[in-house]
Amino acid sequence: MIPRPEAKAVAALWVLGAAMAFALLYASGKLTGGLVPAIQIVFIRYLSGFVTVGGLAMARRQPLRQLLAGGRRHLHLLRALCGVGGGACSIWGATHMPLADAAALALLQGVFTMGLAVLLLRERIVLAQGLAALLCVLGALVIVRGNADAATAAVDAALPVSGWAPLAMLVGAFLTACEVILIKVLSRRESMLSMLLHVNGLAALLLGAAMLVLWQPVEPLTLAALCLIGPMAIFGQMCNVRAYRLADAAWLAPFTYSSVAFSALIGWVMFGTVPGLAAWTGTALIVGGGLLLIRR
Template sequence: MNTKTSNPALGIFWMICTGLCFVGMTATVKLLAGRVPAAESAFLRYLLGLVFVIPAWRSLRDLRLTGRQLRLASLRGATQTLGVICWFFAMTRIPMAEVTAMNYLTPIYVTVLAVFFLGERLALRRILAILAALGGAILILRPGFRELDPGHFAMLGTSLMFGISYLIAKMITDELSPAIVVALLSITVTIGLFPFALAVWVWPSWSDLGILFLVACFATGGHYAMTLAFASAPVTVTQPATFLQLVWSVLVGAVFFGEGVDPYVVAGGLVIIGSVLFITLREAMLKRRVTPSGPDTKF
């Protein structure tokens, strides 16, 4: 970004708004309390969210995808579909703070996967940062010291699927506009979720539909605010603000949902956050950008 047009204060403000939207989205999903199955909740969230794709319908109508672009868009939709189902399932099983902390593993997955799919090289310091992040994940999960919930394994799968989705997005954003990339994701995920939702379908109440539409609003607002943040200041300036999501998740979970504050989860999350921050700063110094700045994948 041109430093003459950089506005660090505005960038940080928009990134704080991003975090608040994503925490709001997470808390809103919690309100469903499992009344609507995870796959159906995810489907309805994306279906209702298609209203935000309407402004791009002319571009979509005239779009002519190559075979490669179609395959990549379909693969991204499939991986995102699985990730979203796992995320909605995890939200019904484990505390908000654990969901948020484990979601920070996505950039670590991206860094590792980039070695195999984008030809990235891992220097010793980046390898050590990855190992530290894995240590943070172990600190959160503490296998052998407590009983792990299926929600924990779902979040591990969520981070991996979102990491693959992010990498595919990096591969096609040079060929398609960001608006088209987001629109294609919304459409393919809605289609991908439909059979899973149909298999467990229960008729939601009007209030639950309202909650899911609010989830879609928070998600869309979060990604729009994140785009404004990246346009206002360099990622190395805005990134630290993304990690306030962990603080807010702990507070919201404790105050509104009676979730205890687990110091191991907070400590593990901070270790992962530190690892992601180190990797991102190193990439900025080396003038390349692969790792996402935080949990900025599309829910």
């Protein structure tokens, strides 16, 4: 059944809301002036996310014990490890490079997901998908090259551009792709609420002990703002779920790439960063390759 035009419009708005939420998530480290370590931001995100999902479960009168029951905790734990590593790498990378570039590199998650699906889930790809992946890789190389030039010419002593930031974004995209594969496996038997409770709770537990040593003092207003990251991430995920229930992924694909535009807007308004030719060229290649991947 083809969704009505009204349903498609609503789905597009849900996707735009998710893209904005995740753009703010990537920008969180830069918005704090780089004073809060990325791993601490990730801990705050998952802890506040667990509280948010727990509140949703109680509002729906679903017992937490029942939602947390299950025999696949090793997969939930592996997903939490991927989420923690991917989140820390992505936030740190976005803190030390232009936000639009970071958002574009994060889109390589789709290419990594395709490769992992072939290797682990025995899915098959066609020639057009291989060419699309190549376009995405070329786009990433263009952005990395442009960021290396920017790192050489960096003059911002507070938040310098790092030559390691693109690598951190690539590692973050790969770990996020690993999480996507795990979500696909877990979603066959478990509800979304159960998966959200597990990943947020386990990630908060994993980082809780480390925070006893690594925690940096944060101003109350900044801490309150960071506590909104968890609910914002949950909101973004739920927006995507609602969107894909209303419209096809292929039709919604162009709207998912609006995260680059939102990141560029945040970078321009908050930090006066204007993406250069390399950033736009690389982003165009990645978006073009990604759209071709989804179309195929």
